[in-house]
Each structure stands twice: as structure tokens, then as C-alpha cells.
Amino acid sequence: MSTVHDGLPISEGIAFGPVRLLRWGVPDVPHLTVSEEEIDAEVERFRSALVHTRQRLHELQGSTESRLGAFEARIFDPQLLMLEDVEVVDGTIRYIRENRLTAARAFHWRMLELQALWIRTSSPMVMDRLNDLEDLMVRVLHRLLDLGEPGDLIGDGEPAILIARNLTPSLTVQMDPEAILGIGADLGTRTSHWAILARSLGIPAVAGLVDLSRRAKDGDQAIIDGRIGRLVLDPDARDHRVYRDRQTRIQSWEGELAQIAQLDAVTLDGQPVSLRANIDLPAEAERARDYGAGGIGLFRTEFSVVGRATMPREEEQYLAYRQVAEAFPGHAVFIRTFDLGGDKFPMFLNMPAEENPFLGWRAIRVCLDREELFRPQLRAILRATAHGDVRIMLPMVNDVEEVTRVRELLSEEEEALRRAGTPFYSGYKLGILVETPAAALDAVELARHCDFFSIGTNDLVQYTLAVDRTNARLAHLYNPFHPSVVRQLHQVSRVARAAGIEVSVCGEMAANPLGAFLLLGLDITALSVAWPSLPEVKKVIRAFRMEDARQAARRALAAPTSADVTSCLAEGLGEAVDLKAFSGRWSLSLPANLD
Numbered sequence: 189m190s191t192v193h194d195g196l197p198i199s200e201g202i203a204f205g206p207v208r209l210l211r212w213g214v215p216d217v218p219h220l221t222v223s224e225e226e227i228d229a230e231v232e233r234f235r236s237a238l239v240h241t242r243q244r245l246h247e248l249q250g251s252t253e254s255r256l257g258a259f260e261a262r263i264f265d266p267q268l269l270m271l272e273d274v275e276v277v278d279g280t281i282r283y284i285r286e287n288r289l290t291a292a293r294a295f296h297w298r299m300l301e302l303q304a305l306w307i308r309t310s311s312p313m314v315m316d317r318l319n320d321l322e323d324l325m326v327r328v329l330h331r332l333l334d335l336g337e338p339g340d341l342i343g344d345g346e347p348a349i350l351i352a353r354n355l356t357p358s359l360t361v362q363m364d365p366e367a368i369l370g371i372g373a374d375l376g377t378r379t380s381h382w383a384i385l386a387r388s389l390g391i392p393a394v395a396g397l398v399d400l401s402r403r404a405k406d407g408d409q410a411i412i413d414g415r416i417g418r419l420v421l422d423p424d425a426r427d428h429r430v431y432r433d434r435q436t437r438i439q440s441w442e443g444e445l446a447q448i449a450q451l452d453a454v455t456l457d458g459q460p461v462s463l464r465a466n467i468d469l470p471a472e473a474e475r476a477r478d479y480g481a482g483g484i485g486l487f488r489t490e491f492s493v494v495g496r497a498t499m500p501r502e503e504e505q506y507l508a509y510r511q512v513a514e515a516f517p518g519h520a521v522f523i524r525t526f527d528l529g530g531d532k533f534p535m536f537l538n539m540p541a542e543e544n545p546f547l548g549w550r551a552i553r554v555c556l557d558r559e560e561l562f563r564p565q566l567r568a569i570l571r572a573t574a575h576g577d578v579r580i581m582l583p584m585v586n587d588v589e590e591v592t593r594v595r596e597l598l599s600e601e602e603e604a605l606r607r608a609g610t611p612f613y614s615g616y617k618l619g620i621l622v623e624t625p626a627a628a629l630d631a632v633e634l635a636r637h638c639d640f641f642s643i644g645t646n647d648l649v650q651y652t653l654a655v656d657r658t659n660a661r662l663a664h665l666y667n668p669f670h671p672s673v674v675r676q677l678h679q680v681s682r683v684a685r686a687a688g689i690e691v692s693v694c695g696e697m698a699a700n701p702l703g704a705f706l707l708l709g710l711d712i713t714a715l716s717v718a719w720p721s722l723p724e725v726k727k728v729i730r731a732f733r734m735e736d737a738r739q740a741a742r743r744a745l746a747a748p749t750s751a752d753v754t755s756c757l758a759e760g761l762g763e764a765v766d767l768k769a770f771s772g773r774w775s776l777s778l779p780a781n782l783d
């Protein structure tokens with residue numbers, strides 16, 4: 189009988205085929221000792237295993253760069269750094285010398301200790317880096333125990349859907365998309381390095397499938413749908429029909445996308461809307477352009493540095509920002525400075541464990557405290573202004589002083605660039621994300637110091653309602669249509685208009701049809717959404733009249749409850765758009781729930 193397993197969508201695409209279990213793991217390491225005379229030779233064996241591993245990682249990095257690109261190649265950096273780390277190298281050698289352990293046993297022991305240290309923090313980012321550590325552990329131990337290359341574990345049999353407990357970046361990057369039809373893993377998240385590589389390779393993948401690797405057997409049949417994060421084991425004829433039909437509909441939807449991308453974002457009565465895209469990585473800029481983005485409304489720069497063991501260099505950042513700017517000639521590109529902390533932190537910052545990380549040391553607070561991190565980023569963005577309409581956007585600002593301090597830093601960096609003869613455009617715009625009630629309520633003051641506002645509704649909703657945006661248990665309370673949110677949106681829009689500065693919204697709310705309708709009704713005519721949502725949002729915008737949106741927004745502002753706000757909007761928009769078609773981000777003509 190077929191069973192449905194729902195996990196996290198990692199990489200799009202639907203695949204059908206036989207299951208192949210990928211059995212890999214840290215090999216068993218016997219507890220063996222060596223004699224006093226053999227110690228030096230054992231240390232030497234360890235060092236040469238490190239040299240071999242470094243060479244192999246460099247080869248993998250090189251082939252990844254030519255096959256997938258520079259960003260993907262950097263995924264191997266943490267492992268290369270760990271190979272140099274004194275904690276790893278000297279720690280292992282000490283165990284060989286002091287306890288007369290074999291190199292394999294000493295290394296294994298040291299790595300387990302480091303793993304235990306890292307596990308004490310349960311942050312998803314650290315968990316992802318544990319996966320890198322495991323990858324390295326397998327690689328070095330395979331060498332020390334003469335077990336061959338770990339990549340051979342993938343095998344080269346018939347095309348199959350691989351199922352594993354977890355994957356590693358180096359196993360994933362060696363997969364041939366012709367032979368590996370899909371990947372299902374018990375563990376992993378969207379930010380795991382193997383997940384990023386699976387997306388780049390275009391292999392449909394689902395993670396977080398709990399214990400699927402223990403339930404599935406070699407040769408079982410499976411269907412994987414990476415778009416909704418589902419794997420069907422032992423599918424029956426009906427499942428095959430449903431997913432084949434879904435595959436056909438996705439293809440025709442993609443055809444429709446191409447057409448929508450060419451159309452203007454304009455309401456039925458002629459109000460033009462600046463419809464921009466949110467991206468996390470520079471390589472997404474081109475996808476966003478193909479999806480019809482009129483600029484980048486939010487570039488989350490921190491995604492290029494989370495999990496990194498060293499500070500990103502200015503040059504590397506400049507090239508990334510320039511790549512995005514050049515993808516959008518004549519359009520605005522809003523580069524948000526590092527929004528680190530909360531649930532995103534890189535290893536190089538040694539962020540303290542905090543009781544309430546979302547109310548803690550994050551975003552602009554981190555950057556202003558760590559100028560050695562912030563100044564190179566400001567310089568890199570300034571240099572990118574020479575290549576397009578690049579704007580600087582500061583996250584989590586509460587106070588005017590934060591903006592004025594950034595202006596001081598910027599003018600010092602501008603001066604340095606001038607002295608060095610490095611080109612930049614001095615008329616660039618600096619603005620903030622309005623994402624705390626403090627900023628929304630203090631918008632009048634902040635507007636005097638900003639060239640634009642972009643409202644980050646994802647955080648504004650969480651901070652206004654005191655509802656953690658990542659807590660699935662509270663999802664029903666996380667309501668962007670709460671009257672308190674609607675009033676703040678109205679207030680920020682009014683203040684920005686009076687001050688003559690642009691106001692946009694770059695939170696998920698803008699991708700919700702009712703949200704887009706409300707925001708336009710509040711005269712917020714610049715929206716930025718995750719790039720895959722662009723066609724849907726454009727379709728909605730083109731289906732209603734600005735006048736109707738304004739009227740519905742007026743009624744929503746007077747509504748006493750969230751439910752009343754939603755029904756005012758649904759009534760106003762209902763006739764123009766079939767709301768049932770929009771049950772989620774990918775939902776137009778593709779309902780997430782197929783049953």
C-alpha cells in the first residue's frame with residue numbers, strides 16, 4: 189500500500205523510480221594502540237591522510253566551480269579550514285602521542301569531542317555545520333582505514349531515487365543528475381550545504397523525512413515531489429496518475445510564467461507597481477529577472493556568510509553585489525547589510541548563546557559593534573554603486589542614532605575610496621527596514637534621516653504580536669492582518685508620503701493576494717516578494733482596480749478584528765481574483781494539497 193511521507197521541500201521537480209538506499213556513515217573505528225616506537229610513524233600517517241584529503245577536497249572544489257559556480261565551490265571551505273584547525277590537528281596528534289592511539293582512533297575521538305561541543309547549541313546553522321564535520325570525518329577515516337573513496341558509495345547502477353539518513357556536500361556534488369533521479373533524506377534543512385548543491389544540480393530533493401531510510405528498502409518504487417516536499421513510497425496507479433498530471437500542469441504553468449514575466453505590473457485602472465524580487469544568493473538575480481522582477485527589493489547578504497569560518501573579504505562581496513546590480517540595469521537593487529543573529533550566525537562571529545536571540549544581538553546591533561565586519565561590507569556596497577542603482581538598506585533599526593552612525597561610517601569609507609581613486613556613485617540612497625513597532629511608531633523622526641523605508645512585515649508582525657515567526661505551534665496567531673499591523677502599515681505609508689520618500693514592503697505579506705491588495709490600498713505601490721512568487725503577485729495586481737483597493741483598505745482600517753480585516757479585503761478582491769486558487773506560494777493552478 190502506498191504511504192505518503194511529508195518533509196521539507198529542498199529542490200524542485202517530480203521524479204519516479206526505484207529506491208536505492210545510500211548507506212554511508214562514520215565507519216567503525218577499533219580501539220587500537222601502537223607501540224612507543226610506532227608513534228612517529230602513526231603521526232606521519234595522520235599527516236599524510238590530511239594532505240590526501242586536502243588534495244581531494246581541492247579537486248572537488250575545482251570541479252564544483254567549473255560545473256556549478258564559485259558560490260557552490262565555497263561550500264567546501266569549512267572543511268578545508270577544519271583540516272588546518274589546531275583543535276583538530278594538534279588535538280589528534282596529542283592523543284596519538286599521549287595515549288598511543290592509532291591515528292584513526294585518535295582522530296575519531298577528537299572529532300567526536302568537537303561534535304559534542306557543537307551539539308550543545310541546537311541552532312540549525314550549527315547543526316548544518318555538524319554535517320560538514322561528519323563529511324570530513326568520513327573522508328579522513330576512509331583514508332586512514334583504507335576503505336576507498338567515500339564517493340564510490342553512491343554507486344553507478346540503474347537510475348534511482350536515493351534515500352539516506354543524511355547526505356554530505358561531497359557525496360552530493362559527485363552525483364550525476366542523469367543517474368540520481370531524486371533524493372530523500374531523514375535529516376537536513378534548506379540551508380544544509382548538500383541541499384544547496386542538490387538545488388544547483390537540479391536534482392529533486394526532500395529532507396526532514398524523519399525515519400524514511402529505515403522504512404524504505406532497495407528496489408521499492410517511489411515518487412518524489414520536491415516542490416511540496418513529499419515522497420510517496422510504493423505508489424499505486426492512482427498516485428502515478430496524480431503526479432504525472434501534476435508534472436504536466438507544472439510544465440504548462442512554467443510556460444504561462446514566461447508570458448506573465450513580459451507583462452507590466454499595473455492595476456486594471458492603470459496604477460503602475462514597482463514589483464521587485466527578494467533574493468538570498470547572487471545567482472538568484474538572473475532567475476528573478478527571468479520571472480519578471482523589476483529590480484531587487486531585498487538582497488539578504490548574510491546568506492553568503494552564515495556557516496563560514498572566516499570573515500568574507502571585501503573583494504568577494506563587491507563582486508557578488510556587482511553581479512546583482514549588473515543583472516538589473518536601470519532598476520533599483522536594495523542591498524541589505526548583514527542581518528546576522530536571530531537564527532543566522534556565522535562561525536567567525538562567536539555569537540554568544542542567548543535566551544532570546546530574536547530580541548538579542550542581531551542585525552544592525554551586531555554590525556555597529558563589529559566594525560571590522562561592517563566596514564568592508566559598506567565599502568563593497570559603495571563600490572557596487574558604480575554599476576547600477578544600488579541602495580543600502582539597514583535591518584532592525586529602532587533609533588535615529590543607528591542611522592546617523594552608519595552615515596558617519598559611510599562618509600569615512602567614501603573618503604577612503606576617493607583617496608584611493610576607487611569609483612563609486614555618491615548620490616546613492618540609504619534607508620531602513622521598518623520591522624519593529626519602535627521604528628513604525630517613530631517613523632516621522634526616522635524619515636528625516638532616511639531616503640526610503642522598506643517595511644519588513646515578517647519581523648514587524650512577530651514583534652508587534654509577540655509571536656515567534658519560527659514557532660509552528662503559534663502559526664495560527666501569526667497574523668499579518670491583525671488590526672495593530674494594519675494601522676502601523678498605514679502610519680508608515682502616510683509618513684513616507686509626507687516626507688517624500690519611497691515606501692515599499694518586502695515581507696511575505698506582499699506575496700499574499702489579500703496582502704498585496706491591502707498594501708496597494710494603503711498607497712504602498714512598491715512590493716518585493718520571493719522571486720518564485722512574482723508571477724502570481726503580478727497576476728493579482730493586474731486583476732483589480734486601485735480604487736477598489738483603497739476602498740477596501742479604508743474599511744480594513746476601521747475593522748475591529750483580524751477576521752474582519754480579512755473579510756473586508758476578501759470581499760473587495762473576491763470578485764476580481766479566484767482566491768481559492770491561492771492557498772500557498774506555489775499554488776496558482778497547483779494546489780499544494782493533491783488529495
Ligand code: PEP
Pocket residue numbers: 486488527623643644645646647648694695696
Ligand atoms: C522581514 O522581516 O519582513 C524581512 C523582509 O526580513 P527577513 O525575513 O529576512 O527577516
Ligand code: MG
Pocket residue numbers: 583623644646647
Ligand atoms: Mg526581518
